[in-house]
Amino acid sequence: MKEERRIVVTGMGVVSPVGSTVESAWDNLLAGRSGIRRIGKFAEREYRCQIGGEVSGLDMDKYVSPKDQQRLDPFCHYALAAAQQAMDSAGLQPGTDIPPERIGALVSSGIGGLQTCTLQSQRLENLGQRMVSPLTVPQIIANMAAGHIAIRFHLQGPNFGLVSACATGLHAIGEAAWIIRRGDADAMLAGGAENSVIALAQAAFGAMRALTGSHNDDPEHASRPFDATRDGFVPGSGAGVLLLEELTHARRRGATILAEVSGYGATCDAHHITAPIEDGSGAARAIQVALNHAGLSPEAIGYVNAHGTSTPLNDLVETRALKLALGEHAYHTAISSTKSMTGHMLGAAGGFESVVCILALRNGVAPGTMNLATPDPNCDLDYLPNAARELPDLRHALKLNMGFGGHNAAVVFSRFED
Amino acid sequence: MADIQNITETVKAIIVKQLAVNADQVTPEARFIEDLNADSLDTVELVMEFEETFDLRISDDVVENMLTVGAAIDYIAKKLDEKAAAENKEA
Numbered sequence: 065m066k067e068e069r070r071i072v073v074t075g076m077g078v079v080s081p082v083g084s085t086v087e088s089a090w091d092n093l094l095a096g097r098s099g100i101r102r103i104g105k106f107a108e109r110e111y112r113c114q115i116g117g118e119v120s121g122l123d124m125d126k127y128v129s130p131k132d133q134q135r136l137d138p139f140c141h142y143a144l145a146a147a148q149q150a151m152d153s154a155g156l157q158p159g160t161d162i163p164p165e166r167i168g169a170l171v172s173s174g175i176g177g178l179q180t181c182t183l184q185s186q187r188l189e190n191l192g193q194r195m196v197s198p199l200t201v202p203q204i205i206a207n208m209a210a211g212h213i214a215i216r217f218h219l220q221g222p223n224f225g226l227v228s229a230c231a232t233g234l235h236a237i238g239e240a241a242w243i244i245r246r247g248d249a250d251a252m253l254a255g256g257a258e259n260s261v262i263a264l265a266q267a268a269f270g271a272m273r274a275l276t277g278s279h280n281d282d283p284e285h286a287s288r289p290f291d292a293t294r295d296g297f298v299p300g301s302g303a304g305v306l307l308l309e310e311l312t313h314a315r316r317r318g319a320t321i322l323a324e325v326s327g328y329g330a331t332c333d334a335h336h337i338t339a340p341i342e343d344g345s346g347a348a349r350a351i352q353v354a355l356n357h358a359g360l361s362p363e364a365i366g367y368v369n370a371h372g373t374s375t376p377l378n379d380l381v382e383t384r385a386l387k388l389a390l391g392e393h394a395y396h397t398a399i400s401s402t403k404s405m406t407g408h409m410l411g412a413a414g415g416f417e418s419v420v421c422i423l424a425l426r427n428g429v430a431p432g433t434m435n436l437a438t439p440d441p442n443c444d445l446d447y448l449p450n451a452a453r454e455l456p457d458l459r460h461a462l463k464l465n466m467g468f469g470g471h472n473a474a475v476v477f478s479r480f481e482d
Numbered sequence: 483m484a485d486i487q488n489i490t491e492t493v494k495a496i497i498v499k500q501l502a503v504n505a506d507q508v509t510p511e512a513r514f515i516e517d518l519n520a521d522s523l524d525t526v527e528l529v530m531e532f533e534e535t536f537d538l539r540i541s542d543d544v545v546e547n548m549l550t551v552g553a554a555i556d557y558i559a560k561k562l563d564e565k566a567a568a569e570n571k572e573a
Contacts, residue, residue: 133502134500134502191534194530195530195533
């Protein structure tokens with residue numbers, strides 16, 4: 065049998081409400097600083113939820129040409145910025161270090177260019193069909209993040225978007241790793257990007273009662289995963305992109321190996337359009353598949369970066385899923401939700417939070433779950449309440465995301481060892 | 483007669499903004515595609531912007547032949563003159 069190809073992470077980039085460089089985002093997460101702010105335009109119009117995590121500290125001119133700043137929907141700007149950071153940190157030059165056809169991109173969005181969709185719908189209504197922009201379609205379609213990344217870096221390998229709502233970014237990373245594993249590419253940019261904090265999304269998620277409406281005057285304490293008083297998520301915008309590379313390829317060019325992608329699982333609840341199956345069995349199976357691929361027992365997992373959206377149902381079901389998949393060890397592993405600080409970056413969440421897992425492995429410390437003031441008797445695991453924790457022996461970190469549609473994704477990242 | 487200088491300045495400003503080019507590149511001889519790096523989608527957007535700004539309708543077959551900045555300015559000036567003449571007649 066052919067020896068299995070190993071997949072490692074050699075680069076990463078982020079755009080987020082807590083900073084738009086890996087270093088600044090990490091510093092803020094460890095310090096427990098929230099990126100959630102009051103949004104004036106939502107407050108004026110008395111939206112149910114008037115807060116959000118807008119992108120912070122993004123030097124757009126560094127990543128996107130003046131023309132593309134006008135021609136692209138913001139979710140593609142965020143994708144390009146995170147991808148550029150990932151390429152820069154990996155030091156990989158397509159065409160020199162790797163043939164263009166051996167590197168691809170699977171960077172996607174949960175929704176796509178919703179802001180463009182809104183704007184052009186208004187033009188159609190107010191000005192007529194002649195005044196709808198010819199760029200409408202390429203700005204809206206969710207696969208364009210990957211398309212623009214390919215054009216920018218001249219990547220001619222496998223390239224597409226995949227969509228699974230809030231699990232998009234993590235499915236993208238898992239699938240991209242498997243593309244490399246099966247031999248179709250030697251490197252892939254993978255992750256997600258989302259422009260979430262926009263009027264239509266705010267109104268629509270608000271109508272579902274999926275957003276918190278109780279903390280409009282206290283935005284930094286609004287996202288409180290696993291807390292008994294949690295009552296909805298807070299939208300956040302941004303992107304998270306990894307550069308995945310086949311191990312021998314990374315070694316040959318002397319790349320710094322940040323972590324290994326050791327397991328990936330994808331499942332569906334097949335239950336309800338938005339509510340996760342209540343026993344957590346769907347997400348639990350995704351974790352089990354990922355552990356199986358990694359050849360690890362539950363006890364190996366030292367940190368879980370939870371989906372942890374701060375909705376009453378998600379955090380309860382996710383807790384059940386972790387107990388189902390990890391058994392008694394669920395009580396002993398460190399778990400945290402960085403959405404307590406970033407808000408919910410939807411399709412970008414899996415990308416950004418994978419970066420958090422890798423940084424936790426590299427630094428032996430995990431950010432805490434902020435705003436966890438009132439324990440919920442049904443959420444009784446160790447969520448690292450309100451402070452980062454040193455985890456010096458951390459070797460394997462689990463990332464879990466769950467999306468509307470019942471989509472579950474789990475990825476195990478491991479400290480790289482020969 | 484249309485105010486050519488005013489039209490020229492407005493057209494140039496639109497092109498500079500839409501195509502993200504420097505003002506000194508936008509000469510009357512400059513070709514949208516070859517010299518100003520526009521693609522076919524850009525040219526449609528530009529025409530939309532001209533239509534909105536000058537309150538004109540520019541038909542697709544005209545757009546196909548509007549290859550340079552100068553051609554766009556001349557066409558817009560001509561259309562504005564026609565429009566003014568029609569309005570005078572009505573008055």
